[in-house]
Amino acid sequence: MAWIEELFxxxxxxxxxxxxxxFSGTSVSADLKQRRVALCSSSVxxxxCIRTIDKGRIGSSSTNDPRQWQACLDAAVAGGRLATPQEWKGLPEPAALPETDFAWDPTLAIEPATAQEMLDGMLDGASGYPDAAVTSGGAGVAAGEVTIANSxxxxxxxxxxxxxxxxxxxxGQSTGYEFDHAWEKGLVDPRRVGKRAACLASRSQGGKDIPSGEYDIILSPMAFADLLSGIFVPALSGRNVLQGRSKLAGKIGEAVAAPGISFYDDPHRPGAAGSxxxxxxxxxxxRLDFVKDGILSGFAYDLKTAYRAGLQSTASAIRGGFAGLPAIGHHNFVVDGKREALFDEPAIYVHGVVGAHTANxxxxxxxxxxxxxxxxRDGELAEPVRGAMxxxxxxxxxxxxxALGTKDRAVGSYILPPVKIKKTRVIGK
Structure with a gap:
């Protein structure tokens, strides 16, 4: 990559x-239609992305051909000339960081056989429930390398x-869905995913109506992560705080969750995919503490937003791909607190939610x-519930x-246990 030095x-x-x-990477993915592979694809x-800053004016351009870096640089410089100047205090200086990779499996084979093996494991797991038919599924394996360089x-x-x-x-009329993801092959369990998906569909048949009212509920890690990502996490963005679009603005030091509950970003968590x-x-x-023992502690900032706020970056910049500009996000969003058994008392367990993106x-x-x-009931899942909100x-x-459950699960960039919430409104029949 000597061309990078020439670019600078x-x-x-x-x-x-x-x-x-x-960024450079390779990937292989395979999709199921019922129990047969309908599509297998690979990509390299x-x-x-080049970003230029001159007197507070920021320009950017991207390309998938490094041989075109000169044209890409020209476009970034030209875009910067048209940009509105803003408060800017400079790109980061170099630091002595460890050279180890947190989430890298050098033995992982990026090939169709790896995806096929995972598909076979899921189908085998689902076969224990013959009344549940597989409708779709998929498996993917990928590896990539990211380089950040500045002047x-x-x-x-x-x-x-x-x-x-x-x-x-x-x-019948009931469906089941399950997934898993990890950075190392031994950390995913295809057979468990298949068994769980089929079990959910099979056991959800014959659901019973429940009357509307307030119930204690247990949200699975997947259900709680969906609600967190759609409502609470956006309120932790420094950009939304500055623009008056966060309900948490001005509430640092106030209680925003139950006592003992903490939310934080742990970018150095061993074994986590986002580390x-x-x-x-x-x-x-x-580490960045958002909520500590129920008390709001801080917000997330990238460089641009931090400078606008007169603060320092919290190292919360992420990118959706090489063509995307930095945006505020998190690396490993952890939900933590006192743990205990959740199924000892009557409640309603919710495996997933539909429509979290419609929340305000x-x-x-x-x-x-x-x-x-x-x-x-009696420490385990009893009869299924039908048609409730x-x-x-x-x-x-x-x-x-x-209370929080005893076992954590990774759901995308979230690491969290099941959560028990008292007196929650359920709309039934």
Missing amino acids: REGEKRVGELEVYW ETGM HGVRYTSRQSDLSISLETIS TWFDAEGTPTR PLSGDFSVEMSNPFRV LTGNFFELLGNIE
């Missing part, structure tokens, strides 16, 4: 600061591998359909958290 020599003649984000992707001398590189699987089943020594702008990462992130109001809900205000709901 040229770019530094024209602008005050320069940043290059480079490379690309970069101050930052040169960071990290490698990451990824495996993902999912399966959807149906039994990294640096963010998407080259800022060294650290400004007010926190939501109304979602419960997917695969069951009554909890979960509704309320998510910010108020956080104050009603009664």
